[in-house]
Amino acid sequence: MVPPEYYLLLSAAVFCIGLFGVLTRKNALYFLMSVELMLNAANINLIAFSLFWGNMTGQTFALFVIALAAAEVAIGIGIILVLYRNFGTVSVTDATTMRW
Amino acid sequence: MVYETIAFALFALITLGFSLGVVLAKDVFHASLLLGGALLSVAVHYVMLQAEFLAAMQILVYVGGVLILITFAVMLTRTDPEVSNV
Amino acid sequence: MTTDETESAGSTMIPGLAAIGLFIVMAVAFVQASFGEPVLFPEGESIVAHIGYALFDLQNDMGTIASEGFLAAFLIIAIGLDVAVDSAIFLAKREEGGSIVSAIADGGWESPADAPDATADTQPLSDGGDK
Numbered sequence: 001m002v003p004p005e006y007y008l009l010l011s012a013a014v015f016c017i018g019l020f021g022v023l024t025r026k027n028a029l030y031f032l033m034s035v036e037l038m039l040n041a042a043n044i045n046l047i048a049f050s051l052f053w054g055n056m057t058g059q060t061f062a063l064f065v066i067a068l069a070a071a072e073v074a075i076g077i078g079i080i081l082v083l084y085r086n087f088g089t090v091s092v093t094d095a096t097t098m099r100w
Numbered sequence: 101m102v103y104e105t106i107a108f109a110l111f112a113l114i115t116l117g118f119s120l121g122v123v124l125a126k127d128v129f130h131a132s133l134l135l136g137g138a139l140l141s142v143a144v145h146y147v148m149l150q151a152e153f154l155a156a157m158q159i160l161v162y163v164g165g166v167l168i169l170i171t172f173a174v175m176l177t178r179t180d181p182e183v184s185n186v
Numbered sequence: 187m188t189t190d191e192t193e194s195a196g197s198t199m200i201p202g203l204a205a206i207g208l209f210i211v212m213a214v215a216f217v218q219a220s221f222g223e224p225v226l227f228p229e230g231e232s233i234v235a236h237i238g239y240a241l242f243d244l245q246n247d248m249g250t251i252a253s254e255g256f257l258a259a260f261l262i263i264a265i266g267l268d269v270a271v272d273s274a275i276f277l278a279k280r281e282e283g284g285s286i287v288s289a290i291a292d293g294g295w296e297s298p299a300d301a302p303d304a305t306a307d308t309q310p311l312s313d314g315g316d317k
Contacts, residue, residue, distance in 0.1 A: 001149070054226050
């Protein structure tokens with residue numbers, strides 16, 4: 001296999017790109033997509049070291065991460081739609097009150 | 101071995117390019133489409149790591165489910181260009 | 187389509203530098219690390235079957251690839267996904283009247299007349315709670 005350092009570097013780069021998206025964007029939809037990128041970076045690491053050590057734990061755990069990411073997006077979409085319905089915007093900087 | 105490294109470098113470049121496109125795209129719809137490309141190229145990495153089942157799950161769950169949901173939300177929460185281009 | 191607010195160059199500079207700095211720190215750590223010899227999966231073993239063994243704590247009886255048991259995590263996450271479904275439905279539901287699917291069908295607006303047009307500024311609706 002390709003040396004695991006390469007996969008670590010790829011995963012770190014994707015994670016930092018997702019972090020950059022979370023830090024710079026104001027649109028809540030970009031937040032969701034950047035979090036997906038960061039979760040994928042973690043999954044790449046899990047699967048790369050699963051093969052490297054010949055152990056199934058990494059792949060099984062990555063399966064759980066995929067399932068929880070799907071649930072997280074479903075909840076996130078629901079929150080964004082409620083945000084849009086109540087504030088007329090999807091910008092995270094405009095929603096500053098806890099009730100309306 | 102050398103071909104494996106070349107394939108890895110190629111798809112790593114594709115993954116990084118799509119990921120950068122996601123965070124740098126001005127249009128949310130473009131960003132969601134680029135996210136689909138990034139997720140597909142991550143699935144290719146999974147195949148190269150002998151995780152074919154996880155690659156199939158990645159495509160089914162992410163590209164088939166998550167991406168559809170995000171595209172759905174992008175279209176439901178659209179605002180007018182005059183309002184948003186400030 | 188929704189476009190994000192155009193940020194000034196100064197607002198993306200600091201997060202960009204922070205992300206690049208974090209990447210450099212991680213890259214230095216990863217390049218200096220040594221991982222030894224790879225073990226890899228044994229030839230001729232079904233990976234998918236071993237994922238199933240790991241999910242249901244069967245690997246001691248049937249599997250040859252080492253793994254931890256995930257049966258408890260599997261059941262806990264099953265409950266977590268049920269909670270996710272219920273809360274998604276709760277978020278999509280209107281408080282007074284209206285069916286669950288109406289929030290999906292009309293894009294969150296009560297009626298097409300309420301949706302903001304090009305001339306009117308966006309007025310936040312307050313049908314999601316008591317004002």
